[in-house]
Amino acid sequence: MTTARESLPISTSSVTSITPIHTTAAYIGDDENDSAQAAFEHIELIRRGFGVDSGLDSNGQSIVTNLQGMIERSLEKLSNDLYSDQGHFVLELIQNADDNQYTADRLPTLRFILSPERILVCNNEIGFQPSNISAICNVGTSTKGKHKQGYAGHKGIGFKSVFMVSHRPEIHSRNYHLRFDTVDGTEQIGYIRPIWLDQYEEVLPNSEEWATSIRLPIKKETRRDQLQQNFDDIQPRLLLFLNRLRQIEIINQQDSSSTNNSSRIFTRIDHAQGQIIELQEKIMDRPLINNFWLVIKKVIEVPTDIKVIKILYFFE
Secondary structure, eight states, X not given: OEETTSOOOSSSOOOOOOOOSOOOTTTOOTTSSOSHHHHXXXXXXXXXXXXXXXXOOHHHHHHHHHHHHHHHHHHHHHHHHHOOXXXXXXXXXXXXXXXXXXXXXXXXXXXXXXXXXXXXXXXXXXXXXXXXXXXXTSXXXXXXXXXXXXXOOOSSGGGGGGGGTOSSOEEEETTEEEXXXXXXXXXXXXXXXXXXXXXXXXXXXXXXXXXXEEEEEOOTTSOHHHHHHHHHTOOGGGGGGOSSOOEEEEEEOSSTTOSOOEEEEEEEEEEGGGTEEEEEEEETTSOOEEEEEEOOOOOOOOOTTSXXXXXSOTTO
């Protein structure tokens, strides 16, 4: 086992997911307290907000228990209403990656590493900020904002789709190492109550290359063939509709330590200031496939008598 504060090589990864439900402005600043100790204390603060080790008397703890029951019922309804399709989580993770921030010297890349036991999701974004952790540990909050290319997704509700395939997802990003645990689906409060991780089940990828890793141990009842189909359905043209993400990698492992992997890599290259888009597809040792797309943008006037409907996810 490897402790959370060691620097680890890249091979395979693990993720622990922990998310804060609310934070105090005095404590959390995205550019401040950026240390492992500050991250740990942030998680403990969130857990105390759930009544964990809060020092409440029996009456206070009873109130917290009742409130948690109401939250659990709301989370279960949210999950059933939003994520009836198991494959939805793949598109949610892609959308969240497209929303992330990237440094200018990196090709924005999302990598899926699949094995029979888990899904490992690696992203070379700048990493989770305290506000992202707070949003993911809550319901109905978001760090969503508008950027130059249009509206982006968010790490809050979108992340919760992973519970369709995993009872105990993990998040490893910057100095944050946490897990959410629904105890085999019996405790919905586990959707938003984080657990700090000091030990990992796998060696984490190099954080210099992959700032964020999400590890999803697969539910026993999950159909592996259907799960694989969700990733087989991803095609290079998906990159045409993304704002920031420029590369998607899908790697299949026979087991978490296998080196004999099959892979599909999709890359987008913009030409002529984005008017021509080149999509590259590389599958194992096969020749590279290139396709070029002409992009035409046109502003359409929408009649005022048409009702405006809020669209939550552009993949739907």
